[in-house]
Every structure is written in structure tokens, then in C-alpha cells.
Amino acid sequence: MSLEDELLKQRWTRIREIEELGHRAYGKRFDFTHSIPRIVAEYGSKTAEELSPELKVRIAGRVKTIRSKGKAGFAHLAQNGEQLQIYVRSDAVSANDFRLFQILDIGDVVGAEGYLFRTRTGELSVHVERLEFLSKTLFSMPEKWHGLEDVEMRYRQRYLDLIANPDSRKVFVTRSKIIASFRRQLEERGFIEVETPMMQPLYGGATARPFITHHNALDIDLYLRIAPELYLKRLVVGGLERVYEINRNFRNEGLGFKYNPEFTMLEFYQAYTDYRGLMDLSAELLKQVALDATGGTEVEWNGARLDFGSLRRFSMREAVIEFWEGADRPTLDNVRDPQWLKRHSSKASSGEALAEIFERVAESQLGQPTIIYDFPVETSPLSKNKADEPELVERFEIFAGGMEIGNAYTELNDPQEQRRRFETQIGMRERGDEEAHQMDEDYVRALCYGMPPTGGEGIGIDRLTMLLTGSRTIRDVILFPLLRPEGEIGVAERLRALEP
RNA sequence: GGGCCGGUAGCUCAGGCGGUAGAGCAUUUGCCUUUUAAGCAAAGGGUCGCGGGUUCGAGUCCCGCCCGGCUCACCA
Numbered sequence: 001m002s003l004e005d006e007l008l009k010q011r012w013t014r015i016r017e018i019e020e021l022g023h024r025a026y027g028k029r030f031d032f033t034h035s036i037p038r039i040v041a042e043y044g045s046k047t048a049e050e051l052s053p054e055l056k057v058r059i060a061g062r063v064k065t066i067r068s069k070g071k072a073g074f075a076h077l078a079q080n081g082e083q084l085q086i087y088v089r090s091d092a093v094s095a096n097d098f099r100l101f102q103i104l105d106i107g108d109v110v111g112a113e114g115y116l117f118r119t120r121t122g123e124l125s126v127h128v129e130r131l132e133f134l135s136k137t138l139f140s141m142p143e144k145w146h147g148l149e150d151v152e153m154r155y156r157q158r159y160l161d162l163i164a165n166p167d168s169r170k171v172f173v174t175r176s177k178i179i180a181s182f183r184r185q186l187e188e189r190g191f192i193e194v195e196t197p198m199m200q201p202l203y204g205g206a207t208a209r210p211f212i213t214h215h216n217a218l219d220i221d222l223y224l225r226i227a228p229e230l231y232l233k234r235l236v237v238g239g240l241e242r243v244y245e246i247n248r249n250f251r252n253e254g255l256g257f258k259y260n261p262e263f264t265m266l267e268f269y270q271a272y273t274d275y276r277g278l279m280d281l282s283a284e285l286l287k288q289v290a291l292d293a294t295g296g297t298e299v300e301w302n303g304a305r306l307d308f309g310s311l312r313r314f315s316m317r318e319a320v321i322e323f324w325e326g327a328d329r330p331t332l333d334n335v336r337d338p339q340w341l342k343r344h345s346s347k348a349s350s351g352e353a354l355a356e357i358f359e360r361v362a363e364s365q366l367g368q369p370t371i372i373y374d375f376p377v378e379t380s381p382l383s384k385n386k387a388d389e390p391e392l393v394e395r396f397e398i399f400a401g402g403m404e405i406g407n408a409y410t411e412l413n414d415p416q417e418q419r420r421r422f423e424t425q426i427g428m429r430e431r432g433d434e435e436a437h438q439m440d441e442d443y444v445r446a447l448c449y450g451m452p453p454t455g456g457e458g459i460g461i462d463r464l465t466m467l468l469t470g471s472r473t474i475r476d477v478i479l480f481p482l483l484r485p486e487g488e489i490g491v492a493e494r495l496r497a498l499e500p
Numbered sequence: 501g502g503g504c505c506g507g508u509a510g511c512u513c514a515g516g517c518g519g520u521a522g523a524g525c526a527u528u529u530g531c532c533u534u535u536u537a538a539g540c541a542a543a544g545g546g547u548c549g550c551g552g553g554u555u556c557g558a559g560u561c562c563c564g565c566c567c568g569g570c571u572c573a574c575c576a
Contacts, residue, residue: 002510004545007510069533121534121535145511145525146525149511150511265576435575
């Protein structure tokens, strides 16, 4: 028999022994008096004297370590990312409970009742008087010292990662704080949270290839949304002047350190403002999110310190000049000049050329949180033109850590212009651009009823979480990132084999 | 999709020159009533990712495949 099966059989056999000792292998409700984190916080710094008179506690947690010393022993229980030691001695508990302690496996979930004390070496511990068995682990836990290192297993069996690697747990706690911070800040400013379709008959609001699915009853193909944008703006037309949505977008594209096919986006729309207003709002939101998530505005990322307390601002043209490397640094006249742009890019139009040059020259250097504004109209089918420079639109993106983390603009609310933009996109599609927008007449119809001047913005929650948690890959901030299916697992077969 | 790297005990990793497969943790047994990567003594545990091939002999060499990581191209 393989070791793995031997261990499984051993634990399976142990279930009966646990039951013979008067416990259930898969126990019932257990009302603890204190969570382990609360005990650590409240009593972690108390001296031995301050812990008397005896404080009785009932705690519960997963067994992390066991150190048996004959007629006594120690174990660590973990709950919510914190650990507390228990001390079990044969003359302090019933014979059955001591036997139970002796047959505990690392990974079992137990409850313990006793009083707080400090050991000779000074560690805050529970002097156990009663044990209660709560749940049996049948498989062995990852190694105690190194944790779970196998990257594939960390993603496929995230629960093991969360049990074994406290840092991984912290990442997801921080992610939750980031989202909570956005919600709180937006609610304070009068935004309401809405939910718009994830399955859409037409996809739009971004340039990307969609996933396609099918609805049987209606017998229609639907697209998983690539963005909620067009629906959110319909709501602004309807008088929901400040709306936001935090939810998944789906894009049928490659995987990479900053790409997962489903990712979480915050989008918010505010009537009667424009992209300048959103720049200021973005700076406030990001600063406070960093504070709420990490306690400060500065984070270490990829060896650099990023400060979310202030956002640098460059126009796209300025950024090309600012971050140009090598000789022939262009002038402002150069980056405005169609001939110069044509010489430095293979793109057809001046606008696409500028965007392409910017991405090549500047994007990877935008480590510090930076706003890049005034984008070419060709790459922005839903943004309003600048009044004095119609080849540009009132749009900005937020970059940090060399990644785009936000995208915002003054929304185009002129239905006639919107129709022309869609038709331009259709032309691009006919020339082979698969990602060009489709015509969305229902959206144009909504604009025909009049949308107030509006600013809208999207912030990539996953990437922002990467930055605020020091994660080098998006898979470390998504609980269950997309992986190929792993094939035969064989657990059912192994469990079946245990039964008589 | 291309290139590079990896898959060895439940976990973390050695081995690589082709010649009976190793360590630590974990597990089992014994001793141990304030230990903490507890300690001491002993034991068990492996289709070396999968499938072919070369060879007297393959974890090791060759070919194909699977899974993963990094990276390039496309993409937020």
C-alpha cells in the first residue's frame, strides 16, 4: 500500500476511536467565548501575573502543530490567521480527552476549554480542561516549515494555500479591504451600487474578444460582458446620476502575469462632471484605498516604492517626450506632426500611431502612480472630443507598476457623434480589426433621450490589489485563477475503498 | 502559439557520470508533565508526470504527450 493510502486508512480507522471516546468525528456547533485573534490581541502582552485570576476561555481552531511529551503535550490551534498554543496534561483532563489529544492529527479541527496562562518560556497558552473534537482531516497537511510551495497546488487547492501560507490569506483579506474601501467611499459620495447584465446580446464598452454562450429557451447566442459601461450609462440617462458596479468582466484572451480571462472591475459614473473632475476623485479614492488596505500610502512593488498619496499627471504627448529614451527626443511639435508620427509607427492613423508610440516608449516606465490624459480619438470610441483639439478626447488612464489600472473619460453624450463613431468602428472591423466596436443602436437610442454631461471611470481591482499586496502575478490575487482541468482526481475511488 | 525551465515519499527538496532511490518535516512504535522547526531510539513509506524507444540494465540518454512556471507575441 502506498504511504498516501496508509495515512488515509490510519485516519479513517481513527474516526472510530474518536467516536469510542465519546466524540463525533464531524462534530456539532461549538460556541467559543473568544476567537483566537481576539485572545492574541487582548492577552498577548499580558504578564503571567496579569493573567490571574484564571480566565476561562473556550476556543476552536485547526491543529497546526503537536508536541507530545509523554503524559503532557502542546499543540497550536489556528483560527482566522492567528495561532494559540494549548497545553494538555493527563492530570488536568479526563482520560478520554487525553487519549483524544494523543490521537489528534495535524489538520484536525478541535475545540478546547481551559484557562489562559503563560508557559515557562513565556508563550501565552490555554491550560486545557476539556477537549471537543469538531472535524477530522483525512489527508495530511502541507509541511509546517516551508508551507505549501507547489504553485499549481496553491491555485488548484486554494484552501490548502490559505491554511498553510499566512501571507496568502493576508492578500485576500487586503483585497476585501480594497473593495470595501471603494464601496464606502463611493457610498459616502452618493453613489449607488447597481448590477447590470453579465450576459449581453451585444458586447461593448471595451475593445476585446468576448466569450460566447447560448440561451436555450430564447435560442439566442449571448456574450459574456467585456464591460458594463454601456448599461451603466443607460442608467445615467435614467436619472441614476451616480452609479457604480463592482463585478466581473470576461475577455477571451491570453493569460499572463496581469491577465486573467475573468477579472474584477469597478466602474462608476457621475453625472455633471468631466474627466478633470474624475482625476481629482481618482486621486482621493486611490489614496484612501491604499490607507484602508495597507495603513499607508506607500507600497513596495518590484523593488520600487510607489506612493498612492499623489498621482503624477502627463498628457499622452508629454509622456512620449518625458519618457523618450535615446537620441532625437521629440518636441511637442513633433508629437503633433502626422509626418513624425508616421515615421515612428506603422499604424495607419496619427492617433493610433501616437497611442502605439506611447505604449512602446512610456508605459513600462510608469511605476509611480501616474495619470496619462488626452488620448487620440481613434482609440476611444465612447469618449467626448476635446473642444479645442477634436483629434483628441477627454480621456485618461491611470498607470502604476508599469500596468494600466484605470481608465476614465468624459462620456460622449451626443447621439449623432456616437453614431458616427460606431460607424467608424464598423469600418475598422471590416478592415480586419476583430476588436472594434459593434453598433449598439439601443445605446444610441438611450443617448437620444439626453444623457447629462458625465464622467465615467473603470478601475481594475485585481491589478490594484497586486500593487497593494506586492503580488507579482494576478493569480496570487484571484482565489481561483483559470487553469487547465487537472483530469482524474480519484478521491471518490479512494473513499469508496475505505468502506466495507 | 514560440522559446526557456520544471514535475523524484503526504509536504519541502537533494541525486543526474546509465549499475539495488536519499534527507528533513509528516506517519508508526518506545521514553519523556512548561515544549515550540521539542529531544532521543527504532520502523514503515516511491509505477522518479505519462507513453514509446536505445541498452544486458533507464529516475538518469532519445522521441512523443500531459501539467505547471517564466518569457515573447495579442490583450485591462
